[in-house]
Amino acid sequence: MKLQRKKLRISDLLIKTLIKFCAFFTIAMVVYIMGYIFVRGIPAINTELLTTAPSELKGTVGILPMIINTIYIIVVTLVVTTPISIGAAIYLSEYSKKNNKFVKVIEFTTQTLAGIPSIIFGLFGFVFFGVFLKMGYSLLSGALTLAIMVMPTIVRTTQEALKTVPNSYREGAIGLGATRLYLIRTILLPSALPGIMTSIILSIGRIVGESAALIFTAGIGYMLPKGFFTHLRSSGATLTVQLYQYAMRGENLEITYAIASVLMIIVLIINFAAKKFAAALKKG
Amino acid sequence: MITKTTESLALNSNNIKPSNFNKNTINSTKNNKNKIDISAKIIFMFCASIAVIAVILITAYMVFSGGPAILKIGVGDFIFGQEWKPTAGDPKFGILPLILSSVYATLGAIVIGVPVGILVAVYIVELAPKWLTKILKPAIELLAGIPSVIYGLIGMMVIVPFVAKTFDLSLGACLFSAIIILAIMILPTVISITETGLRSVPIEYKEASLGLGATQIQTIFKVQIPAAKSTILTGVVLGIGRAVGETMAVIMVAGNAVNMPKIFESVRFLTTGIVSEMSYSTGLHRQALFGIGLVLFLFIMIINIVLTRLIKSERK
Numbered sequence: 192m193k194l195q196r197k198k199l200r201i202s203d204l205l206i207k208t209l210i211k212f213c214a215f216f217t218i219a220m221v222v223y224i225m226g227y228i229f230v231r232g233i234p235a236i237n238t239e240l241l242t243t244a245p246s247e248l249k250g251t252v253g254i255l256p257m258i259i260n261t262i263y264i265i266v267v268t269l270v271v272t273t274p275i276s277i278g279a280a281i282y283l284s285e286y287s288k289k290n291n292k293f294v295k296v297i298e299f300t301t302q303t304l305a306g307i308p309s310i311i312f313g314l315f316g317f318v319f320f321g322v323f324l325k326m327g328y329s330l331l332s333g334a335l336t337l338a339i340m341v342m343p344t345i346v347r348t349t350q351e352a353l354k355t356v357p358n359s360y361r362e363g364a365i366g367l368g369a370t371r372l373y374l375i376r377t378i379l380l381p382s383a384l385p386g387i388m389t390s391i392i393l394s395i396g397r398i399v400g401e402s403a404a405l406i407f408t409a410g411i412g413y414m415l416p417k418g419f420f421t422h423l424r425s426s427g428a429t430l431t432v433q434l435y436q437y438a439m440r441g442e443n444l445e446i447t448y449a450i451a452s453v454l455m456i457i458v459l460i461i462n463f464a465a466k467k468f469a470a471a472l473k474k475g
Numbered sequence: 476m477i478t479k480t481t482e483s484l485a486l487n488s489n490n491i492k493p494s495n496f497n498k499n500t501i502n503s504t505k506n507n508k509n510k511i512d513i514s515a516k517i518i519f520m521f522c523a524s525i526a527v528i529a530v531i532l533i534t535a536y537m538v539f540s541g542g543p544a545i546l547k548i549g550v551g552d553f554i555f556g557q558e559w560k561p562t563a564g565d566p567k568f569g570i571l572p573l574i575l576s577s578v579y580a581t582l583g584a585i586v587i588g589v590p591v592g593i594l595v596a597v598y599i600v601e602l603a604p605k606w607l608t609k610i611l612k613p614a615i616e617l618l619a620g621i622p623s624v625i626y627g628l629i630g631m632m633v634i635v636p637f638v639a640k641t642f643d644l645s646l647g648a649c650l651f652s653a654i655i656i657l658a659i660m661i662l663p664t665v666i667s668i669t670e671t672g673l674r675s676v677p678i679e680y681k682e683a684s685l686g687l688g689a690t691q692i693q694t695i696f697k698v699q700i701p702a703a704k705s706t707i708l709t710g711v712v713l714g715i716g717r718a719v720g721e722t723m724a725v726i727m728v729a730g731n732a733v734n735m736p737k738i739f740e741s742v743r744f745l746t747t748g749i750v751s752e753m754s755y756s757t758g759l760h761r762q763a764l765f766g767i768g769l770v771l772f773l774f775i776m777i778i779n780i781v782l783t784r785l786i787k788s789e790r791k
Contacts, residue, residue: 214598221618286516454625
C-alpha cells in the first residue's frame with residue numbers, strides 16, 4: 192500500500208511538519224499547564240490547609256469552607272436538576288412526536304440555554320433568585336442558577352442514551368401489556384443509566400469549574416457552616432471563586448496554586464470517571 | 476410487613492368490588508393504568524417545559540433590567556459612545572470600546588485557534604499513530620475541562636509576563652494576551668467538532684482522490700476538509716460563542732482599562748465590564764451594567780440562531 196507515498200512534494204512535507212507541530216504543541220501545553228500548577232501547588236497542600244478556614248485571628252488561610260461550599264453547590268444543583276432533566280429527556284425521546292411544534296421549541300430553548308455564557312446566568316440568578324425571590328447572596332441561589340445552567344448537558348446526554356436502547360425493547364414491553372411508565376422505569380432508565388451517570392459526572396465538572404455565574408449569586412463568604420440548612424442561606428465562595436479573588440488581589444500566592452492544584456486533581460478524576468462510564472455505555 | 480400486604484390486598488379488592496362489579500375488571504385496571512400513565516406524561520412534559528420557562532425568564536429579566544438604562548442613556552449614546560465614565564460628576568455610559576474589544580478578541584482567538592484546531596484534528600484523524608491518539612485525545616479533553624480561573628491564573632503568571640518581555644511592553648496585560656488565552660480555550664471545541672466532521676466524510680471520497688493520484692495532504696485539504704466544511708463551521712460558531720462569553724479567564728489577563736481596542740493595550744470586554752464594577756455600582760450605573768448584559772445577551776442570541784440554522788442545514 193504505497194498509494195499515499197507516490198510522490199514527495201516539498202509543500203506536503205511542510206504542511207505535515209506544521210500539523211505535527213500543532214499537535215505536539217497542544218500536548219506540550221497541557222503538560223506545561225499541569226506541571227506549572229502542580230509544581231507550585233502540591234507542596235502547599237497540607238492538612239492545615241484542608242482543615243481550617245481563612246481567619247486573621249487564628250492566622251490560618253485554609254480552604255475548608257470553600258471545599259464544603261463547592262460540595263454544597265454540587266449536591267444541591269444535582270438534586271434539583273437531575274430529576275427535571277431526566278424527565279425532560281424522557282418526554283422528548285419517549286412521549287413526543289417528531290415535528291411537534293412544542294418539541295421544536297423545547298429543543299431550541301435547550302440549545303439556547305447551552306449557549307448562554309455563565310456571566311449572563313450570574314446576572315439572571317442575581318436578579319431572579321437573589322433579588323426577586325429574596326435569597327440574597329446564598330449557596331441556594333447559586334445552586335439554583337447552576338441547576339438551570341447544567342440542565343442542557345443532562346437532558347442531551349440522557350436523550351442520547353435513551354436513543355441507544357433498541358426499539359425492540361419498547362415494542363416487546365408494550366406488546367406484553369406494560370404501561371409506558373413501567374417500560375421507562377424498568378427497562379429504559381436502567382439501560383440508559385451509564386449515559387445518565389456520564390452526564391452527571393460531566394455536570395459536576397462544569398459546576399466545579401464555574402465561577403462567573405456564582406460570584407453574584409453564591410457570593411464570596413468564607414465562613415464554616417454553622418448548621419446544615421442555615422448554611423444554604425448564607426453566602427459562600429467555591430474553590431474557583433476564592434482562587435479568582437486571591438489571584439486578583441495578588442495575595443496568598445501559595446494558597447492560590449494549592450487551590451488550582453486541588454481543582455486540577457478534581458478535573459482529572461472527573462475526566463477519568465466520565466471515560467469509564469462512557470466505556471460502560473459502549474459495551475451496553 | 477405481612478399484615479400490611481394483606482391490608483393493602485383487602486383494600487384493593489374492596490376497591491374493585493363495589494364500583495366496578497358490573498364492568499370488565501381488566502378494563503378498569505387499564506383505566507387506572509392509563510391515569511397513572513397520563514399523569515406521568517404530564518409530569519415529564521412539565522420537566523421539559525422548564526427549559527422554555529427558563530429561557531423566557533432569562534430573556535425577560537435581561538430586557539427588563541437592562542432595557543431601561545439603555546433607553547435612559549439613549550441607544551445611540553450607549554452603543555456608539557466612546558467614553559465609559561460611570562462614576563464621574565457628568566457620567567458617560569458609552570460601551571463602544573467594550574463591544575469592539577469583545578469583537579476583536581473573538582476574531583483574534585478564531586484566527587489563531589481555528590487553524591491550529593483544524594490541523595490538530597487532521598492529525599488525530601489521518602496522521603497520528605494509534606498510541607499517540609491515546610495521549611492526544613485525553614489531553615484535549617483535559618484542556619476542555621480546565622476551569623476558566625485556572626486559564627486566567629496561567630495567563631496572569633505566564634502569558635502576561637511573556638508578552639511583556641517579548642514585545643518589550645511595560646504591561647503585558649493587554650488584548651493580545653487575552654487573545655492567546657481565548658485561542659487556547661476554544662481549541663478543544665474546534666478540535667473535537669472538526670474531528671467528528673472529518674470522520675463523517677465518506678471514505679470513498681478519500682479513496683477516489685488518492686486513486687486519482689492526489690497526495691495525502693492534497694486529499695485532506697482539497698477533499699476531506701471541504702467535505703466537512705459545514706461541521707467545521709459549526710465548531711467555529713461554537714468557539715465564537717465561547718470566546719464572546721468568556722469572563723473569568725480574560726478578566727485576569729486583559730488589564731481591564733476601558734480603551735478602544737489596540738493589540739498591545741489594556742482593554743475591557745462586555746463580560747469583564749460587568750464583573751469588574753458590579754460589586755460597587757449603584758443606581759443608573761448598575762442598570763447600565765445590566766444594559767451591557769443585555770447587549771451581550773443579544774450577541775449570544777444571534778450566535779445561537781446562526782448555530783441552529785447551521786445544524787439544521789447540516790442535517791439536510
